[in-house]
Amino acid sequence: MEFNEAKAQFLQTWGALGSQWGINKTMAQIHALLMISPDSLSMEDVMEELQISRGNASMNLRGLIDWGIVYKEYKPGERREYFKADQDVDSLARKIAVERSKREIKPALRVLEGVKNFDETDESPEALKFKMKTQELHDFVNKADTMLEKIVNQKENWITKTIMKLMT
Amino acid sequence: MEFNEAKAQFLQTWGALGSQWGINKTMAQIHALLMISPDSLSMEDVMEELQISRGNASMNLRGLIDWGIVYKEYKPGERREYFKADQDVDSLARKIAVERSKREIKPALRVLEGVKNFDETDESPEALKFKMKTQELHDFVNKADTMLEKIVNQKENWITKTIMKLMT
DNA sequence: TTAAAGTTTCAGTAATTATTGAAACTTATT
DNA sequence: AATAAGTTTCAATAATTACTGAAACTTTAA
Structure with a gap:
């Protein structure tokens, strides 16, 4: 296998992984490309390498900057403008985790809170079951979110550190 | 807020959360519906409640059964046939975690392994950087997957237990 | 062995999401 | 202040993904 083949396969796979985990394919691919580039790339470079339009490149680069995992650089x-990916994989994952918690988990939690105690007087079996289950789900999602926070807040090398702790 | 409103909002939110986390909307909604139902439901019931077609109901119910989080019941x-959701939220999450690791993370790891040592002789800066970064990413994804396994393998109440451990 | 009740499959269609490309906008240079 | 280099926006379009509905299939029971 030679370089270009390996590179194409990597960009491909990382893109697929991204879309399975809620980041769009192109965004994941741009990020992958920036990560493996020794030097920062211009928008033209990115368009060229991934064969995408200017609009697409612009929007997704901005998206990556919003996630805080890509920076602009001025030579x-x-x-x-040149773009450069955060080189530290740990910090990358930490940022993604924090953002997704903020964007998706926290809002869902708020809805669950609102919904779980909807009408104190309704005591039909359906209503009771509903209250019970939404409460349970709320508690669960909340705990998962808390866990994420704890894992993420270990300053550096959090995955390693966390595995260590779990080794008991 | 009365029951039906709360229920609709809950089904709605859970569906959205599902699609953000890689489970399609309808599948997540069917699952949510089964979770809050005191009794198991027939396919007709599900179609009726969520206003979806028979084909859709059939496919997604099968999907849920494949994930191992919904069972058939014969009265x-x-x-x-009647359908019933796994009632234990912990076990639900555990099964999802295991399945996603199997379906998405493990295959990606295999690709990263293949790609990271593509051509021993190529020592261009691009190739070196590429090797370094894919190695790093491989190690990271691998550690994350291992962590997931460890968390998930704590027999019951794994979230709570894991948070406890992280409390240090 | 036939009919009835129920389930699955899948080609066609709808809905959603991502991408293009060109015009509008910004900023720097002469 | 006109031009050039670069970036952003967004309506139109393409690609992807999900859903429908009807036909094919399966199972049970008379």
């Missing part, structure tokens, strides 16, 4: 004397 | 004397 002295150069007009155009 | 004595009755011809039709």
